[in-house]
Each structure stands twice: as C-alpha cells, then as structure tokens.
Amino acid sequence: MSTNLSSSVIARRLAQLSPSATLAIDEKAKALAEAGEPVISFGAGQPDFPTPSHIVAAAVEACGNSANHGYSASGGLAVLREAVAIKTFRDSSLEIGPKQVLITNGAKHAIYNTFASLLNEGDQVLIPSPYWTTYPEAARLVGGVPVEVPTTQESGFKVSIDQLEACYSPATKLLVFVSPSNPTGVVYSGEEIREIGRWAGEKGIWVLSDEIYEHLIYGDNTHHSIAAVAPELNDRWVIVSGVSKSYAMTGWRLGWMISTEEVIGAATNMQSHTTSNVSNISQRAAIAALTGHQHAVGEMRAAFDTRRKLMLAILGDIPGITCVEPFGAFYTFPNVESFLGKQMGAQKVRPKSTMELADLLLEECKVAVVPGEAFAAPGFLRLSYALADEDLYEGMSRIKDLFLGAVD
Ligand SMILES: Cc1ncc(COP(=O)(O)O)c(C=O)c1O
Incomplete structure (x- = not known):
C-alpha cells in the first residue's frame, strides 16, 4: 500500500520492501496527538496494560x-x-x-x-x-x-x-x-x-x-x-x-x-x-x-473479551457494516465496503477506498484505524480493542456518528 523506496544505492531486496502500514498509521496518529488533538487509536497491535509487576521485578533483580x-x-x-x-x-x-x-x-x-x-x-x-x-x-x-x-x-x-x-x-x-x-x-x-x-x-x-x-x-x-x-x-x-x-x-x-x-x-x-x-x-x-503465576494473563483476556463484545455491539448498530465475530487476538475486522463512494463528514468527501476512509476518520473524527489494504483486504478496517474502555466507547461513538451521517 505504500510507496516503495527506489534508489540505485539500496540493494534490490530492500528497495522492494514496503514500509509497515500499521506503523505508518500509528505515527500519523501520534503526530496529531502530540499536536494536542484528542486522538483515539484503534491501530495498536499491543496490549494497553503494563507488564505484570512480578515480571518487572524479575528484570530489576536481573539488572543487579x-x-x-x-x-x-x-x-x-x-x-x-x-x-x-x-x-x-x-x-x-x-x-x-x-x-x-x-x-x-x-x-x-x-x-x-x-x-x-x-x-x-x-x-x-x-x-x-x-x-x-x-x-x-x-x-x-x-x-x-x-x-x-x-x-x-x-x-x-x-x-x-x-x-x-x-x-x-x-x-x-x-x-x-x-x-x-x-x-x-x-x-x-x-x-x-x-x-x-x-x-x-x-x-x-x-x-x-x-x-x-x-x-x-x-x-x-x-x-x-x-x-x-x-x-x-x-x-x-x-x-x-x-x-x-x-x-x-x-x-x-x-x-x-x-x-x-x-x-x-x-x-x-x-x-x-x-x-x-x-x-x-x-x-x-x-x-x-x-x-510464575498466570493470573494476569487471565485478567487481561477477560478485559479484552469485555471490550470485544462492546465493540461488536456498537458495530452491529451501524447499518451497512458487517463483521465476522472474532474469537481471538484483539481485533475486529468489519466490512465497510458499502460506505465507499458515499458522502461523509463535514468535509463532504466521498472516500473511494478504505485507505481514504481511514484518512477521513483520522482527520475528521480523530480516530486511527488500519485500512484493509494493509492486509491485502481492501473494503475492510482493522480495529484493535486493546485500549481503555472509555476510549473505546468514545472512539466507537465517533465512528458510528460518521457512518450514520453518510449519504448517497
Ligand atoms: C500475527 C503476529 N505474529 C507476530 C507478531 C510479532 O510479535 P513480536 O512483537 O513478538 O515480534 C505480531 C505482532 O503484531 C502478530 O500480530
């Protein structure tokens, strides 16, 4: 999805490599957040929890x-x-x-x-x-x-x-x-x-x-x-x-x-x-x-499961979106194809691809998502639910409002 680096200096194998699309979205979102925008990111591919304390303690001891x-x-x-x-x-x-x-x-x-x-x-x-x-x-x-x-x-x-x-x-x-x-x-x-x-x-x-x-x-x-x-x-x-x-x-x-x-x-x-x-x-x-003990793994899994259900419920309230229920990891992968070409947002733009839709979501709703193009699946968005419950609810409400306001 991104431009390849091309140069006579760089070896062919590296010149043909695409930069990580997920990291690119993350960087854009971080730059907006640093500029003071209230960005909520559904782009993260990592838990939002800190490492459990007994693991950190073992590392501190190892340092000594x-x-x-x-x-x-x-x-x-x-x-x-x-x-x-x-x-x-x-x-x-x-x-x-x-x-x-x-x-x-x-x-x-x-x-x-x-x-x-x-x-x-x-x-x-x-x-x-x-x-x-x-x-x-x-x-x-x-x-x-x-x-x-x-x-x-x-x-x-x-x-x-x-x-x-x-x-x-x-x-x-x-x-x-x-x-x-x-x-x-x-x-x-x-x-x-x-x-x-x-x-x-x-x-x-x-x-x-x-x-x-x-x-x-x-x-x-x-x-x-x-x-x-x-x-x-x-x-x-x-x-x-x-x-x-x-x-x-x-x-x-x-x-x-x-x-x-x-x-x-x-x-x-x-x-x-x-x-x-x-x-x-x-x-x-x-x-x-x-x-060590595995309590934290179970606690994090339970928290992710609650958020998974919340996200699926909100997605289910948006006519035109379909989503296979995910039973693992911390992502939903909704199909938003029916919205492509529709007029959306205050800017009244008509995103033609999920790449453009992801840009619109970031610029207008201050919500970061990863477009399906990053996974060879245009027409879809990847939403990570590894974020705090309140952020998840607020970010999903913004997404919902944008989609509900779409017109032909
Ligand atoms: C399917 C899959 N495999 C491997 C990894 C990489 O994991 P690590 O951070 O341990 O390199 C990821 C990270 O996003 C992943 O989603």
Whole structure:
C-alpha cells in the first residue's frame, strides 16, 4: 500500500520492501496527538496494560546481577529454553526438548529466522489472506516468493483445503498458518487445524505456525498447535510464539521458534552472526512470565473479551457494516465496503477506498484505524480493542456518528 523506496544505492531486496502500514498509521496518529488533538487509536497491535509487576521485578533483580551483564549463548539461556519446552507441553500438549527452542528478538524475528532457515531462492510460501503484513515482506527478504491464498468473509476468513490446493505448486515449500489471526481474529478448531496439517503433510511442505495470540482466545474456543494435532506433518513444522501479547511485553522483544534440532541449529548459527543473544534482562523477565503465576494473563483476556463484545455491539448498530465475530487476538475486522463512494463528514468527501476512509476518520473524527489494504483486504478496517474502555466507547461513538451521517 505504500510507496516503495527506489534508489540505485539500496540493494534490490530492500528497495522492494514496503514500509509497515500499521506503523505508518500509528505515527500519523501520534503526530496529531502530540499536536494536542484528542486522538483515539484503534491501530495498536499491543496490549494497553503494563507488564505484570512480578515480571518487572524479575528484570530489576536481573539488572543487579553481573552474570547478566555480558554475552550469553546465542540460542538463549538454557533455563529459558527449558521453560519454553515445559510451557509448550503445558499449553499445547507437545513434547519437545530445549535444543528445539531458539530465543529470538520477538516473534517477528522468529518469523524471519524461519524463512531464512527454510527458503531457497524462488521457493513459494502460501499465505492465506487477509494476512499480517510482515509475512510476505519477510519471505521476499530471503528470496522466497509469497503466494496469496484469498479467503472470504462468508467462510469466516478460514482457509479451505480447496483454496490451498488451488494455490499449491511444485515450488511450494511452506504454508504460513496463524490462529488466532491478525487481522481477522479467526480461530480454527482442532479438527480444522488437523485437516490443514494433514493436507500439508501429504504435500510434503513445511508449516510455520504463528501462535503469538495463543492465550487470547474467547468463548468456547481453545488453542491447538498444528504440531500437536497433525502428526502427518512428520516434524515439518516451526512454531513461532513469544511473550509480547500474552504478558503485555511487546517492548521487551522476546519471542521464540521451535522446530527440529536441525532447523534450530541452522537458525541459531545465523543468529550467532547477526544479533547474538537476546538481552539477558528480557530473558530473565520471560522466565518469570512463563514460570510464575498466570493470573494476569487471565485478567487481561477477560478485559479484552469485555471490550470485544462492546465493540461488536456498537458495530452491529451501524447499518451497512458487517463483521465476522472474532474469537481471538484483539481485533475486529468489519466490512465497510458499502460506505465507499458515499458522502461523509463535514468535509463532504466521498472516500473511494478504505485507505481514504481511514484518512477521513483520522482527520475528521480523530480516530486511527488500519485500512484493509494493509492486509491485502481492501473494503475492510482493522480495529484493535486493546485500549481503555472509555476510549473505546468514545472512539466507537465517533465512528458510528460518521457512518450514520453518510449519504448517497
Ligand atoms: C500475527 C503476529 N505474529 C507476530 C507478531 C510479532 O510479535 P513480536 O512483537 O513478538 O515480534 C505480531 C505482532 O503484531 C502478530 O500480530
């Protein structure tokens, strides 16, 4: 959606990279807020809560211990890799050893490491859309070829085997699978995940399973890891996760990838030449997060669930908007296509795209949203409900007023 940098100086791989659209909206909103405008942002991809205090306390203690002041193993502290292995068995019923774990600078880094470890030039990567912007860009960075697998609102944005089959080719190396999803909030059932895993297993391709929202699941839905439910994959899987979303720790930059010892060995080797170890302080904090009490996770989930319902109720009061009920993460993904071309707001403009609509919402209502174009899904908006209840109510009221005032 954004202009590519082009220059004879910049290497081709970077010159073709699109800047993150979600960060661009965030920056615009921040600039307006700094100028004194009463901006409410539905753009955030992070919890609005502080990191739980027992985790912060562990980090403070770690700062005072000189053992944490120097380099440590590139792959991560042994005690943290062990904690990830125990947590994976606890939450996903998947038995793994610490040598199958690599600690990374956030889940985003784990995604890049996965592509770098598995993709050769020209290898195709199936990415169901709407998708989180980073997947295709990270795949391209290492010479991979992203292949979009479009899903529909009618099927709740769940990818079907037929849709996967239609996009499969002999050059396909890997499928990106994410549940709960950003931006749609879709959560697949254990049986649906197993079916997709079985299909990938038959094709002999790898699956990158992004499980960063594994603890943010609502209603009767539950988390299932494809690695646990689809033995047909025959160990051709990589799990990506981390503490960012579950423990309100996005700024600590702590994630992990889990796979075979061979893949983890290759990725660790690369990491030893690129970033070296993740900050020891963040690793100590993550140990506290994973091994300490889990009350805060449940409390944050309950707060998100209340806001999810409030947002859905307000969206449901706006004729012309349709929205698949999201059961995971902290986003709604309403379809606002019927408003495109209508006259809206005091400026009496007629937004032709959700990009233009997002601009109008920011300028006129001082409300930041992310347009669907950022996720290969024009006609939709992504609204994060990771913000305070009062802000959510006020921001949604502004959005509602704008839409209710739209005329042909
Ligand atoms: C689906 C998905 N995966 C991974 C990430 C990255 O997480 P981290 O902050 O740990 O890099 C995000 C962040 O928005 C995400 O939405």
